[in-house]
Amino acid sequence: MLTIDNLHATIADKPILKGLSLTINAGEIHAIMGPNGAGKSTLGYTLGGRPGYEVTGGSVTFEGQDLLALAPHERAAAGLFLGFQYPVEIPGVSNVQFLREALNAQRKSRGQEPLSGGEFLKLAREQASLLRMDMDMLKRPVNVGFSGGEKKRAEMVQMGILDPRLAILDETDSGLDIDALRICGEGINAIMRRPDKAVLLITHYQRLLDYVKPDFVHVLANGRIVKTGGPELALQLEEQGYEAVAA
Amino acid sequence: MSAVATLPTRRDEAWRYADLDAVARLWPLPDAECITVADGGHFARTLVQDAGGVVQLVLTLGKGAVGAVHVLNTGGDYGRIELDVTLHEGADFTLGGAQVGGASQTLEIVSTVRHIEPNARSHQVVRSVLAGQAVGTCLGKVAVSKGAIGTDAEQSVRAMLLDRTAQANAKPELEIFADDVKCAHGCAVGELDAMGLFYLQSRGLTPPEAKALMLQAFLAEAFTGAEEAERLQALALERLEGVL
Numbered sequence: 001m002l003t004i005d006n007l008h009a010t011i012a013d014k015p016i017l018k019g020l021s022l023t024i025n026a027g028e029i030h031a032i033m034g035p036n037g038a039g040k041s042t043l044g045y046t047l048g049g050r051p052g053y054e055v056t057g058g059s060v061t062f063e064g065q066d067l068l069a070l071a072p073h074e075r076a077a078a079g080l081f082l083g084f085q086y087p088v089e090i091p092g093v094s095n096v097q098f099l100r101e102a103l104n105a106q107r108k109s110r111g112q113e114p115l116s117g118g119e120f121l122k123l124a125r126e127q128a129s130l131l132r133m134d135m136d137m138l139k140r141p142v143n144v145g146f147s148g149g150e151k152k153r154a155e156m157v158q159m160g161i162l163d164p165r166l167a168i169l170d171e172t173d174s175g176l177d178i179d180a181l182r183i184c185g186e187g188i189n190a191i192m193r194r195p196d197k198a199v200l201l202i203t204h205y206q207r208l209l210d211y212v213k214p215d216f217v218h219v220l221a222n223g224r225i226v227k228t229g230g231p232e233l234a235l236q237l238e239e240q241g242y243e244a245v246a247a
Numbered sequence: 248m249s250a251v252a253t254l255p256t257r258r259d260e261a262w263r264y265a266d267l268d269a270v271a272r273l274w275p276l277p278d279a280e281c282i283t284v285a286d287g288g289h290f291a292r293t294l295v296q297d298a299g300g301v302v303q304l305v306l307t308l309g310k311g312a313v314g315a316v317h318v319l320n321t322g323g324d325y326g327r328i329e330l331d332v333t334l335h336e337g338a339d340f341t342l343g344g345a346q347v348g349g350a351s352q353t354l355e356i357v358s359t360v361r362h363i364e365p366n367a368r369s370h371q372v373v374r375s376v377l378a379g380q381a382v383g384t385c386l387g388k389v390a391v392s393k394g395a396i397g398t399d400a401e402q403s404v405r406a407m408l409l410d411r412t413a414q415a416n417a418k419p420e421l422e423i424f425a426d427d428v429k430c431a432h433g434c435a436v437g438e439l440d441a442m443g444l445f446y447l448q449s450r451g452l453t454p455p456e457a458k459a460l461m462l463q464a465f466l467a468e469a470f471t472g473a474e475e476a477e478r479l480q481a482l483a484l485e486r487l488e489g490v491l
Contacts, residue, residue, distance in 0.1 A: 048449050051441065076451035088446035092464025098447065101460065106451035141464075162450065 001026045001063060001198050002166055008057035009046045016042040018223035019058070024166070024198045031201040031209055033234060034220035035242045040202045041085060043220070044170040048082035049075055063165065076102075077109040079165030081158075083172050087151040090142035095154065096124060098142050099161050106162065127160030131187045148175030156187040167192050168200045173208035185211025206238040221246045261329075264384040264416045266353040269325030270301070279303035279331075286335075290314040293475045295482060299323015305331045308338035310364075315341040317473040320354050321486040327355040334360065334367035344373040345469040345483055348381030348413075349490030355384040362390065362428075366397035374469045375406040376462050377413035378490040384416040389430055391423040398428040406436045407465055409458070409490065455491045462487050 002024040009017040016039045024030050034040050046053045047060065049072040060067040065078060090098065104114040115123065128135055131153045143151050152172055159167055169188070173181055189212060192199045201212060209217075209231065217233040218225045219242065226246045227233065237245050254274055255262035262270070270276075280302075284290040286309035296302060299322050308314045312335070320326050332340055346354040354377075360369045375383035389400045406415035419432035439461055447457035466483045470476040 048445075050445050050449075071454075072445060072448040073451050073453050073457075076449055082449050084446065084449075088440075088443050090443050090447065090461065090464070092467055093460055098450070098460065101456065102447070102450040102452050105453060105456060109451075158450065 002067075002200075003061045004047075004058070005060070006058040007043075007046070007055065007060060009042060010054050010056055011042065011052060015056070016223055017046065020220070020224050021058075022218065022225060024200060026165075026198055027195045028215045029193070029199045029201065029212060030216045030218065031203060031214040031234060032218045032220050032225075033203055033237055033242075034246075036204075038220045039223045040220055041170055044082055044085075044168050044202055047075075047080070047168055048072060073105065074109070076162070076164075077106045081162055081164035081167045083155045083159065083167060083169035085171040085174060087143045087146075087155050089144045089146075091144055093142050094140065095138040095142050095157075096121070099124065099138075099158060103162060124157075124161055127157050127191075130160060130190055131157050132183055133157055149177060149180035152176055152184055153180060153187070156184055156191070160187065160191045163191075165196065166198050166200070168202070170202045171204065172201070173203055173205060181207060182211055184208075188212050206234045209234050219246045261357055261386060264353070264382060264386075265327065265355060266325040266382075269299075269353070273301055273325075276301050276303070279305050279329075281305040281307075283307045284309055284312040284314055286310040286312060288312045291474050292316050293473065293479065294318045294328060295479075296320045296326045296328055297322030297482075297486075299326050301325075301327045301329065303329045303331075306340075307333045308335060308340060308367075310335045311337045313339045315343070315472065315474075317470060317475070317479060318342070318344040318356060319479050319482055320344065320346040320356060321348070321482070324351070325353045327357065330356075330358040330360075332358065332360045332369070334362050334364070334369060336364035336366055338367045340367070340369045341472065342369075342371040342373070343469040343471065343473055344371075344385070345466045345479070346373070346375040346377075346383050346385075347466070347483060347486040347490060348375070348383050349378040351380045353382045353384075355386070357384075357386045359388045359390065360400065361392065362395045362398040362400060363392045365395055366399075367395070368399040369401065371402045372469050372471070373402075373404045374466050375415055376409065376466065376487065376490070377406060377415055378409040380410075380412050380414075381490075382414045382416070386416075386418045386420070387432070388420040388422065389432075391421075391425050391428050391430065393424040395425045396427045398425065398430065400428070400430045402432040404432070404434045405465075405468075407462065408436065408438050455488070458491050459484065459487050
């Protein structure tokens with residue numbers, strides 16, 4: 001589904017990713033762990049196409065397409081979802097309006113009919129209840145006044161509504177209390193754990209992986225993947241720290 | 248209203264950002280519309296300026312009267328809306344103004360609000376979106392007369408520049424001859440939040456769709472409480488799509 005080959009990326013001419021390679025197949029859940037400054041968030045933003053993240057080498061193929069040639073909205077329409085570590089507040093724009101427009105924009109670019117207001121609300125209600133989010137929250141402006149946990153749950157509701165093929169979730173677990181962590185974890189499983197979908201979890205900690213069991217765990221250090229293993233690698237990291245394991 | 252008898256020049260403070268060639272072509276200006284609202288009365292007006300020209304409105308609100316003017320200024324090479332409002336005791340005035348300009352348009356909202364008696368309230372919100380080489384101006388004067396204690400005047404002026412070549416002018420002006428008054432004004436000129444745009448695009452909106460959504464929300468602040476808010480929203484969106 002996703003093949004990253006020898007990816008190099010810079011921010012303001014500073015090299016961050018230095019030859020990162022990773023292959024993700026449909027049906028798999030991958031976790032990327034690593035110390036601060038290793039390039040985890042840069043990987044997410046580079047795959048999402050954030051302006052200012054410049055690819056200086058390597059390639060990324062998503063479902064047979066050159067991902068790096070696509071604009072951010074085209075990547076979304078191709079089935080990529082980027083869960084933000086810090087979801088952005090958009091004053092004055094309601095979640096419902098935003099998500100309906102976003103979904104219909106994606107559908108349009110795939111040659112599908114737009115959803116009507118009623119169809120959309122039914123879908124939104126289903127996905128919100130999956131994340132135990134009140135529909136009233138979805139009528140409020142995007143992320144404005146939401147707590148850290150509410151923002152992350154709202155991200156998962158967005159993911160449920162947009163129904164991507166591949167979700168890259170950047171520290172979805174940060175800022176969550178124990179209950180919210182479990183709800184988000186269950187949400188990820190319900191929405192994404194399917195044979196035709198895949199997930200890349202970017203995280204600092206093992207705790208999210210208690211709920212979303214990864215098939216592969218990678219250690220990212222200094223812009224490259226330095227070690228790959230199964231779920232046991234995350235436990236080993238938690239116990240011994242990055243320095244000992246990645247050295 | 249400062250009945251302009253002679254063609255204004257750059258030296259006239261209220262006209263210093265105007266398109267004076269256009270003013271000369273429009274000269275002499277049509278008479279200002281004068282409206283007096285009786286004590287305790289209500290008045291609401293929606294002004295849509297989409298063909299260019301100068302519109303002048305002189306409004307007097309009697310004791311305890313409530314008046315609201317909502318403006319959408321989008322049209323013509325030069326579009327100017329001028330309000331001269333006089334507030335008697337306890338009157339309540341709201342101005343919600345929005346401007347959307349592109350190409351080489353010059354758009355202006357110029358207001359003078361006179362609090363001549365105690366305890367009147369004025370609340371003014373102006374939002375401008377400017378693209379291309381457009382110039383958008385908001386001049387807002389609040390004059391509080393001697394003895395107009397308990398005045399509560401508020402002005403919020405914000406402009407969003409879509410291109411570095413667009414220009415926004417904002418000048419709040421306070422002239423206060425009374426104690427115990429509350430006069431607030433805020434002004435900001437900026438551009439769309441890049442992270443917000445990326446966030447919306449990462450969910451599938453095209454760049455123009457993402458911008459329109461954010462700008463629509465920005466302009467909507469001027470239409471809060473308007474009787475014809477929905478129509479104004481729709482017209483503003485149509486014009487936004489034209490400048491994006």
